[in-house]
Amino acid sequence: MNTLHRKITVPGTLETVFDFFNRPENLERLTPDSLKFNMLTPSPVAMHNGAVFDYAIGLFGIPMRWTSIITNYAPPHQFVDIQLKGPYAYWHHKHSFEARAEGVEVTDEIHYEIGFSLFGKVLLRPVVHRQLESIFAFREQAIDRLFRHPDASRRDHQAGATSQDSSILLGEPN
Numbered sequence: 001m002n003t004l005h006r007k008i009t010v011p012g013t014l015e016t017v018f019d020f021f022n023r024p025e026n027l028e029r030l031t032p033d034s035l036k037f038n039m040l041t042p043s044p045v046a047m048h049n050g051a052v053f054d055y056a057i058g059l060f061g062i063p064m065r066w067t068s069i070i071t072n073y074a075p076p077h078q079f080v081d082i083q084l085k086g087p088y089a090y091w092h093h094k095h096s097f098e099a100r101a102e103g104v105e106v107t108d109e110i111h112y113e114i115g116f117s118l119f120g121k122v123l124l125r126p127v128v129h130r131q132l133e134s135i136f137a138f139r140e141q142a143i144d145r146l147f148r149h150p151d152a153s154r155r156d157h158q159a160g161a162t163s164q165d166s167s168i169l170l171g172e173p174n
Helices: 012-022 024-030 117-148 150-156 162-170
Strands: 002-010 054-057 060-074 079-086 090-100 103-111
Touching: 002 060, 002 117, 012 090, 024 117, 103 117
Parallel strands: none
Antiparallel strands: 002 103, 054 060, 060 079, 079 090, 090 103
């Protein structure tokens, strides 16, 4: 089993931070453009135990559908999304939120299996792990900007900046 673990502390209340992550529509704001993320489940999307969401992504340039189910839904502290259909043989992503003196600690803990038997375990594992590290590094930067620097992002956008970061912060399509 492969594991990826990320933590970031952001300003805000537990309820405010959880509320952002509680809206699957916001996932696009945390995903690199290169993945061509597209939520297929119509908005508004209600989070609860057993909720199922469909979206499309492009991994390594290959378009594919991904279906997730929400489990262990315990607002405002955690939820888990498990891949039902998608590129991984197994995907379990626990999202945890803990109030701290300096804000809210947001933790992503992912357990995954690549599949493709020996080929996947030996040859694809380093490539996929690097890609996931890159995706979650982007996600961490987007979270930091969303919660720490929203005003600066708005000023950049109004001044004509066309960076992906500005669109992430403002919630505008890329």
